[in-house]
Each structure stands twice: as structure tokens, then as C-alpha cells.
Amino acid sequence: MKTLVVGAGAVGGFVGGRLLQAGREVDFLVRPARAERLRQRGLRIVEGDRSEVIEATTVTADVLKDPYDLVLLAVKADALPAAVEDVAPAVSPDTVLVPFLNGMAHLDTLTEHFGDRVLGGVLKIGTILDDNGDIRQLVPGGQLEVGELDGDRTARVDAVADTLAIPGFTVTVVSDIVDRMWRKWVMIATVGAVTSLARGTIGDVAAVTDGAEFAAATLDEAAAVAAAARHGLGEAAHTELRNLVTASGFPMTSSLSRDLAAGRPTEVENVLGDLILRGRAAGIPVPRLEAAALTLRVHGLRQAAEHPR
Template identity: 55%
Template sequence: MRILVVGAGATGGFFGALLARAGQDVTFLVRPQRAAALRERGLRITGLGEEWAIEPRLVTADESAGADVSYDLVLLSVKSTALDRALEDVAPAVGPGTAIVPLLNGLAHLDALSARFGTDRVLGGVAKVVTTLDETGDIVRLAPLAHLTIGEQDGTASPRVERIAKTLAEAGIDVRVPADVVDAMWHKWVFITTLGATTSLMRGTVGEVNAVPGGPELGPAILAEAAAVAAAAGRPIPAEELALTRDTVTKQGSPLVPSLYRDVLAGRPTEVEHLFGDLVARARELDVPTPLLDLATLHLRVHQRRAVAATS
């Protein structure tokens, strides 16, 4: 199977490296600056007591544009803020038999991808992995959690999903094929917005939030709002998923923060519109009140304006 991984960051780089290490035909589509760093240092995975590296096969958008090469599988792992550019960059690599698996949070990207390449080429996907890039560009694992969920958007079983799942599993990736992948995407969306709002509003880790009076009540209150939006959209969150998220955001002493919070602390732009703007817009359409999520969205929009101004 010929595989193109769009982006070699903390998520795409990690899963792509596992596939390449297992002998799969993997190419990474990256920006020139990232390509230069990877050619010099290799793609390195560290953390949790392990350290290993691969020499990745790389291509930039300019190189891809002139190549008559299509791929069987495209793993799209970019920030939502880079999605429009990624659609253009990946277009030359998409052929009649290409399956695209996006690993973005939220849901709006499914519409954008389907509009550009056709719904029949676009699967649903969820990545759960706790990784980050360090100052050298190495991928650091912060926790053992690491699995991918994939499936057809319409929930049907298909031979191509079976083939992709088999390829991922053979590389040592924990892969899951649920009855409805869009449900799974909603579950992750509710989780990540709850965690992101809790930590970003309070400017602290989960443990720091829960160490002060009133802190343990915040996460569950945000979760209730996000879950109400999902339920109104016809995607109710199962009790076990709600319990897992509630336990995560109320855990005493937890150092956990999402990548969104790390971006806020570093003064970098965030995925506020894709994650929060889209969710509260759906809440308005469904007549679901979300005062805490509205506040988090406003807070992150102010940060976004400041961050974008600083980089322009």
C-alpha cells in the first residue's frame, strides 16, 4: 500500500513513523523548513523510556505538484488552520482509488474534504495520542495512549476500511473500526473541547484547576454543555464516554493539558474556530445554551487575534 502522510508533526509523524518502521511504503508531505530539519536529523520518537528514529522519505508541495504519483492512502494530519493549504498541496496525490483519512479534531473538515475530493474518497478518522514536538523537532510521547479509529462516513463496512485497518495493525498501531465513525468523532470533539476549555479558561493543568475551590465543578459543567450539543445533533455521548471525560477533567494532581493549551501558553495561534467556533455555532442552530463554551470561545478568539498579529 502506497501511503502519503500529510504533515510530520506530533500526530502524523508518530503514526507515519510506525508505518515506515514496519516496512510500509510511506512518504511524508511536509513544508520545506520541516523537510530540511528531518533530512538533517531524521524523524525521531522519544519518551516513555524509548528512543528510535527513521530516515523518512520526504516530498514538499512544489515537488509533489510536478509528480504523476497517486497514493492508496492519505493520512491527513495538519492543524485546521492549515487545512485549506493542505487541500491544494495534496490534490496531485489523490487518484481514483485514493482513500483519505483525516486525523483532525472536530467535524468541519469532513465537509471541506468531501467537497474537494468527493465523499467516496473521504473516510472518518480519530487519532488519540499524547505527543508533542520538542525544541529540536523530535516527537515526544507523554503518555502510553495511542490509537486510531477509522470508518466510512456512512457507517457501512467496506473492504477498503478492512485493508487499511489491517495495514495499520501490522505496523503495531492500535486501530479500531466502530459501527459509526462520525459518532466517534463527536465523542473526541466533546472530550477535547471540554478539556481545552477547562485548562485554557483557567490557565492551568487539570490538577491545578481541581486544586482550588470551585475547580472540580468547572470541567463537568463544560462537559454538560458540549454533550447537550452532541445530543441535540443526534449524536448522544454514551455514558461510559461521559464518565471517562468527567474523570479526566476532575482528576486531582493531573498534569494533563491539551495541545491547544500549550499553544495558548506559547502565544501561538490555535484551532479556535474549527474546535470551538463550529461547536457553538451548531449550538445556536440547535437552540442549546452554552454559556461556558461561549466564554471559552471568546477568550480564545481574543488570544487568536493577538497571536496572529504577532506573527504577521
């Protein structure tokens, strides 16, 4: 499938780069500044002491005109509205779109614009973008789940899975993709809230008095919101996540806490803010999530004041 990756950051650059290495036909839709950086340095994936330079084809919105078979959306939530407009010329009636964004609000935006062309996707990788614009891989490989939003098994979702099935990636077609997207949301909201408030790792939190209990209670808040939305985790998944967020010695952080520590803007609204609003609408108290959101919003206010656009 001819594939367009929207964004070439820590997520889009990593997935698209690995697809290119596996012989897939891939272009990157990026802003002019990112296109220039990629022309100068190439798309670089760094793992430990090993650096790979991948030749990437970039396009900018002003020249995009031909349709693609598959569009992978890998942008931050605040960039989604512009990305939707930019990518429209690449979307034909037969195009399939798979988003790799945090939270769930993006599905409403995408289905409003592109209807049933949109699939659900859950991506699990460990990558960050460093100050040089290079992608640093923190853990090997990746896991990817895709599925039709209505749960059907279709030829197009199988074709997408075949395209994404490359060395190092585990790709699974699932019938409950929306439930799994909610499960990931609960996980990243919990880890993000806990590690942002603690300014430390999950293991750091578990090592202090009442830390594991705080993390478990934060998980219970997020899981209760999912259950109210009829996407409850189930006992096995809840136990698995509880074990993860209370794990002693576990060096896990989140993009929220890493961005906070680095002085960058965070995705507080689509990871925590939206979840809090849904909890309030359902009458579910979420004080720990609210405390974390307050912390990140104050950080965002300071960042906006120090770095006005």
C-alpha cells in the same frame, strides 16, 4: 498500501514514523522548510531519555504526481485548504483518505473535494513537537478507530486497518465512526476550554473549590451540542468523560492550553468556535465554551500583532 502522510508534525510525524518502523511504505508531504529540517536531523521521536532517528522520504507539493493507496491527513485546520489542493495529484479513484484533525468541519471540506474516498478517523496519542522540530511522545502507544462514514463494513476499511495495525497501536474498525468523532470533539473541547481558562491541568481544576463542578458543566454544554446534532454521547460515554474531566490529580492538559502557554497560535475556531456556532444555531447556551474561546481569541490577536506574517 502505499501511504502518503500529509504533515510531519506531532501527529503525522509520529504515526508515519511508527509506520515506517513497522515496514510500511510511507512518504511525507511537507513544506520545503520542514523537508529541509528532516533531511538535516531525520525524523526524531523522543520518549523520555530515548531518542529514535528515522529516515523519512519527503515530497513537496511541486513534485507530487503519482497516486497513493492511502492518504493520512495530519495538518492543523488552518492548513487544510492548502493541503487539499496540494494532495490532489496523489488522489486517484481508488485512493482512500483518512483525516486526523480536530473537530468536524474538515469532513465537509474533504467530502466536497474527494467524495466517498474519505473515511472517518479517531486518533488518540500523546505527542508534542518541540522547538527542534522533534516529536516528543508523552504517553506510550496509540489508539486508532476508522470507519466508513455511512457505517458499512468494506474491504477498503479493513485494508486501511491492516496497514495501520502496527506494534504499539490498537486499531479498531467501527460502524459508528461519526459518533466517535463527535465524542472526541466533545472531549477535546471540554478539556481545552477548562485547562485554557484555568491555566492548569484537569487535576489542578479538580483540586480547587467548584473546579470539578465547572468542568462537569463545561462538558454538559459540549455534550448538549452533540446531542442536538444527533450524535449524543450516551449515558455510559458521558459518565466516562465526566470522570475524566473531574479527575483529582490527573495531569491532563490539551493542545489548546499548551499552545496558549507557549505563546503559539491555537486551533480555537475549529475546536471551540465551530462548536459554539452549532450550539447557538440549536438554541443551546454555552457560556463556558464562549469564555474559553474569548480567552484564546484575544491570545490569537496578540500573537498576530507581535508576529505579523
